[in-house]
Amino acid sequence: MEKQTPSTMDIVNRGLARRYRKEKQFKLLGLSAIIASLMFLVFLFGSIVANGWTAFRQGAIYLDITFDEQALQVENLRNANYGKLIKTSMAELFPDVSGRSQTRRLNKLVSSGAAFELQDMVLSDPGLIGTTKLVRLPVDDEVDMLLKGHISRDVPESERRISDEQIAWVDQLVEAGRLQLEFNTTFFTAGDSREPELSGIKGAIMGSMFTLLVTLALSFPIGVAAAVYLEEFAPSNKWTDFIEVNINNLAAVPSIVFGLLGLAVFLNFFGLPRSAPLVGGLVLTLMTLPTIIIASRASLKSVPPSIREAALGVGASKMQAITHHVLPLAMPGMMTGTIIGMAQALGETAPLLMIGMVAFIVDVPGSFTDPSTVLPVQIYLWADSPERAFVERTSAAIMVLLTFLICMNGVAVFLRKKFERRW
Amino acid sequence: MGMDTVLDMGDTFLTGKNTLGAIDSVVEEKVDREDRTTVGTQFVDDARMTCRDVNVFYGDKQAIRSVSIDVANNEVLAMIGPSGCGKSTFLRCLNRMNDTVDICRVKGEILLDGHDIYDKSVDVVPLRAQVGMVFQKPNPFPKSIYDNVAYGPKIHGIVNSKTELDGIVEDSLKKAGLWNEVSDRLDEPGTGLSGGQQQRLCIARAVAVRPEVILMDEPCSALDPIATATVEDLITELKEQYTIVIVTHNMQQAARISQRTAYFHLGDLVEVGATDRIFTNPLHQLTEDYITGRFG
Amino acid sequence: MLKKGLIFGAVSLLAVSAVNTSSAAGGRDYISIVGSSTVYPFATTVAEQFGKTTKFKTPKIESTGSGGGMKLFCAGVGVESPDITNASRRIKSSEFKKCQDNGVKDIVEIKIGYDGIVVANSKKAEQLKLSRKDLFLALAKDVPDPKGGEKVVPNPYKTWKDVNPELPATAIEVLGPPPTSGTRDAFVELAMEGGCKKFDFIKAMKKSDKNAYKGICHTVREDGAYIEAGENDNLIVQKLDANPQSLGIFGFSFLDQNGDKIQGSFVDGQAPTFENIADGKYPVSRPLYFYVKKAHVGVIPGIAEFLAEFSSDRTWGEDGYLTEKGLIPAPAEERAKFAADAKGLTPLSM
Ligand SMILES: Nc1ncnc2c1ncn2[C@@H]1O[C@H](COP(=O)(O)OP(=O)(O)O)[C@@H](O)[C@H]1O
Numbered sequence A: 001m002e003k004q005t006p007s008t009m010d011i012v013n014r015g016l017a018r019r020y021r022k023e024k025q026f027k028l029l030g031l032s033a034i035i036a037s038l039m040f041l042v043f044l045f046g047s048i049v050a051n052g053w054t055a056f057r058q059g060a061i062y063l064d065i066t067f068d069e070q071a072l073q074v075e076n077l078r079n080a081n082y083g084k085l086i087k088t089s090m091a092e093l094f095p096d097v098s099g100r101s102q103t104r105r106l107n108k109l110v111s112s113g114a115a116f117e118l119q120d121m122v123l124s125d126p127g128l129i130g131t132t133k134l135v136r137l138p139v140d141d142e143v144d145m146l147l148k149g150h151i152s153r154d155v156p157e158s159e160r161r162i163s164d165e166q167i168a169w170v171d172q173l174v175e176a177g178r179l180q181l182e183f184n185t186t187f188f189t190a191g192d193s194r195e196p197e198l199s200g201i202k203g204a205i206m207g208s209m210f211t212l213l214v215t216l217a218l219s220f221p222i223g224v225a226a227a228v229y230l231e232e233f234a235p236s237n238k239w240t241d242f243i244e245v246n247i248n249n250l251a252a253v254p255s256i257v258f259g260l261l262g263l264a265v266f267l268n269f270f271g272l273p274r275s276a277p278l279v280g281g282l283v284l285t286l287m288t289l290p291t292i293i294i295a296s297r298a299s300l301k302s303v304p305p306s307i308r309e310a311a312l313g314v315g316a317s318k319m320q321a322i323t324h325h326v327l328p329l330a331m332p333g334m335m336t337g338t339i340i341g342m343a344q345a346l347g348e349t350a351p352l353l354m355i356g357m358v359a360f361i362v363d364v365p366g367s368f369t370d371p372s373t374v375l376p377v378q379i380y381l382w383a384d385s386p387e388r389a390f391v392e393r394t395s396a397a398i399m400v401l402l403t404f405l406i407c408m409n410g411v412a413v414f415l416r417k418k419f420e421r422r423w
Numbered sequence B: 001m002g003m004d005t006v007l008d009m010g011d012t013f014l015t016g017k018n019t020l021g022a023i024d025s026v027v028e029e030k031v032d033r034e035d036r037t038t039v040g041t042q043f044v045d046d047a048r049m050t051c052r053d054v055n056v057f058y059g060d061k062q063a064i065r066s067v068s069i070d071v072a073n074n075e076v077l078a079m080i081g082p083s084g085c086g087k088s089t090f091l092r093c094l095n096r097m098n099d100t101v102d103i104c105r106v107k108g109e110i111l112l113d114g115h116d117i118y119d120k121s122v123d124v125v126p127l128r129a130q131v132g133m134v135f136q137k138p139n140p141f142p143k144s145i146y147d148n149v150a151y152g153p154k155i156h157g158i159v160n161s162k163t164e165l166d167g168i169v170e171d172s173l174k175k176a177g178l179w180n181e182v183s184d185r186l187d188e189p190g191t192g193l194s195g196g197q198q199q200r201l202c203i204a205r206a207v208a209v210r211p212e213v214i215l216m217d218e219p220c221s222a223l224d225p226i227a228t229a230t231v232e233d234l235i236t237e238l239k240e241q242y243t244i245v246i247v248t249h250n251m252q253q254a255a256r257i258s259q260r261t262a263y264f265h266l267g268d269l270v271e272v273g274a275t276d277r278i279f280t281n282p283l284h285q286l287t288e289d290y291i292t293g294r295f296g
Numbered sequence C: 001m002l003k004k005g006l007i008f009g010a011v012s013l014l015a016v017s018a019v020n021t022s023s024a025a026g027g028r029d030y031i032s033i034v035g036s037s038t039v040y041p042f043a044t045t046v047a048e049q050f051g052k053t054t055k056f057k058t059p060k061i062e063s064t065g066s067g068g069g070m071k072l073f074c075a076g077v078g079v080e081s082p083d084i085t086n087a088s089r090r091i092k093s094s095e096f097k098k099c100q101d102n103g104v105k106d107i108v109e110i111k112i113g114y115d116g117i118v119v120a121n122s123k124k125a126e127q128l129k130l131s132r133k134d135l136f137l138a139l140a141k142d143v144p145d146p147k148g149g150e151k152v153v154p155n156p157y158k159t160w161k162d163v164n165p166e167l168p169a170t171a172i173e174v175l176g177p178p179p180t181s182g183t184r185d186a187f188v189e190l191a192m193e194g195g196c197k198k199f200d201f202i203k204a205m206k207k208s209d210k211n212a213y214k215g216i217c218h219t220v221r222e223d224g225a226y227i228e229a230g231e232n233d234n235l236i237v238q239k240l241d242a243n244p245q246s247l248g249i250f251g252f253s254f255l256d257q258n259g260d261k262i263q264g265s266f267v268d269g270q271a272p273t274f275e276n277i278a279d280g281k282y283p284v285s286r287p288l289y290f291y292v293k294k295a296h297v298g299v300i301p302g303i304a305e306f307l308a309e310f311s312s313d314r315t316w317g318e319d320g321y322l323t324e325k326g327l328i329p330a331p332a333e334e335r336a337k338f339a340a341d342a343k344g345l346t347p348l349s350m
């Protein structure tokens, strides 16, 4: 008699399958997005590691060096002919090698930096003179590349930078246990060099460290103070709106602009030295400040107003409410913002170009005003070097940079967890 | 009997001495809805706080219109009224909490023990020590129970030694009826307590700075009935030492714990009087409408 | 607490650096070099050698490009300005004048040798025998109308065979440096303009309408046949290896270092070999220079000694260590002349 109207439950049930299907689709979509980006990441890291891991090993040759008094001319240890000691030792190992050009080819197996290592040894310990000692010396980068298989023995001799004759010598040395791949300590203890086997990233790491110290020491207090002022004290009017717009804009300005600014202000106006971590730090401070201010303001905003009211309610002054209650609660967020800003600064090259930190610097910097470069700049410089051995070093330096970045972000996560878990 | 008579009655209250609960006969004719002049016992002799012609604006919007009322010593004054009528706004004038709202302007005169709290020379920090506050949502600091209570005394420099501070903390927690529950875990976070406990912790925190007046803004609205009952008992006890102004939207609560009740309507203070009288024999039509549940 | 520490740190840091700065401003104890990225590998090698074998510090070398280097170099005299600038071309008269105006009066010019620009492809492909004309026709934006007549049309050529029937029928795809690079400038001037001039009517334009002439000869096509591969020549080498179809343009030192993977094309019948470039037979090669601020010699320690190191035959001679880095030495007379200039600090006049 009366038409059966479908009950609410029926209607709901009918749509249910569709709703779950939608949910599943969305989940799948998200999952595949994450998998895709993970794959890219794995691919990127994989290729970098595959290219770069060999740089952590380095060919070393063991030679019996006789620190001959006569050859060294004891009066002038600085300008003595250390190369001769190596040549003598090599000649003893290969008595058959004769003639000027053949000897020259033989001696090219040893790095041109080996003589300087002997010089350092003798200068720090003159007692060596007159003795014979088994010394570990770096080999030339071509030999290193051969040992690592980056130079193929199959291509015609004319197309390799290492001849069949030299390969035979290398094989002989390997056979004799005098030539082998070892952990590459030079890579972590030396500054830049034009000879790949002598180059290291310590200079760049120290430069990055000094630069970031300046950046941190300036941008964190200034950024936090600015954020606290804007968020807690500044009246909301046209001026603060204007400032806010500008800060947000600055965060998006291409970083090279900060380099130009640094050039104009710090170098040309204040006359600070070129290529110095101090100036680099100042420029990167300008660059990271907006990031830190924005992150700090966001974390100040996220502190519940009830905490402020509670403090004011028992008679805390505004300053006390902020320093005792709001800041501690906002601190993890501020620190995260700061570390992210620092990580950004660590990876920056463009603004440093303008202030002369894209440079060839051999000596490891020891202070804030010594000329220096930074990790990403070192990567850039090596990537552009013709020697084959710099290819793996580029990747290795990228690995070091990535390690630093991962560590910094790890610290950020750790700090956040630590401070959040307290309550 | 016309409008004038009622106004006269109002006048007798104005001039009458300590007229708490003076009315026993039921007034049949209520003050008309359109009339927003305050009726009832606005003023008392032993006033702790006196408010005269207080107007509050949020920007251009007026939230409180010409309110005049006294708060008597050691009484519990309840403020009731529909949502958005300005109870919180007015309450927050009493310890100048409204200063924190940029767009908020307060006009008129509010005296605490005869001194204008809005005078330029007055510092809000000691004022808020004198007039403490408990908020609607329990808001303990994310610190230990001990630190929550000790914070006020510490910043005001009330104490000289750790033992003295321990004493105040214990005393305040006892006054708030929380001591037995938390004495063995003072270093645990205050945020880990239950809602009712948190609110009592907030009361202890307010009490710890030895205020004269305690303002409470719907302190029980986020609590369950049992916790509410505990807090209500507590308020009744606290009355012995403190003057309490409490905002509530719960009329039974007002009836249970307060001596006087003020009814706010859309920014106007419509009626004030002894709590018994207000709930049994309201003078104003709007009050009657509200307490009989016609709106609100 | 933490914050106090940080503020204290920042203040003391600034104080320390202020002290350091004033001492650094008082004098610079290392040579500061700027300029061309082409000269950079050679200058850095000499600098490192110099730092290790003398009592002086290793010079600091910034890779700013030839133009950027000139700008810094000519900014004035004083510790804050560089002592030496490297260039992959000669100083321009406008730059020289700027220097003079800014008080940089005496400039010593040293030619250090030559650099060849090679057009190379993967060893997996056939070695090409190109001419400068082929390169111009393959890479210019506008080329003379193939149907004849004295007018230019947008480049219609798709394959090398279209350009020159003797070349293979592979698509034109050339990876090269961007306009900001000195290598690109040199390639455009030496190879493309060299080919462009072979057309008489264009050559005649040089006198009548210099801008139009330059526009035709110097503008690289933008339809995808020429791919700007960034400043990183190593990357180009890798790409060539992966894609045997394409050609790449870069400095000789990269060919020198990667002879097992890539081969240089003949240009005008000359292979890009060390000998051919040194003899001047290979047409796409350019001289490399550096310029010294005479006023700084004797003020900044080590400049004279650095010049001596650079201009010794052990360094830039036929068997010098720079040849291993791919420098093509200048002929002996030229070397002798510039070594004398370096020694006597003979200022340049223009
Ligand atoms: N911070 C503020 N800014 C603007 N208007 C406000 C603010 N706080 C309260 N008001 C307004 O003032 C009026 C009274 O609010 P309130 O005092 O919170 O009412 P009650 O506590 O009685 O519910 C309301 O209309 C409300 O919208």
Ligand SMILES: [Mg+2]
Pocket (backbone or CB within 6 Å): B087, B088, B089, B217
């Ligand atoms: Mg309210």
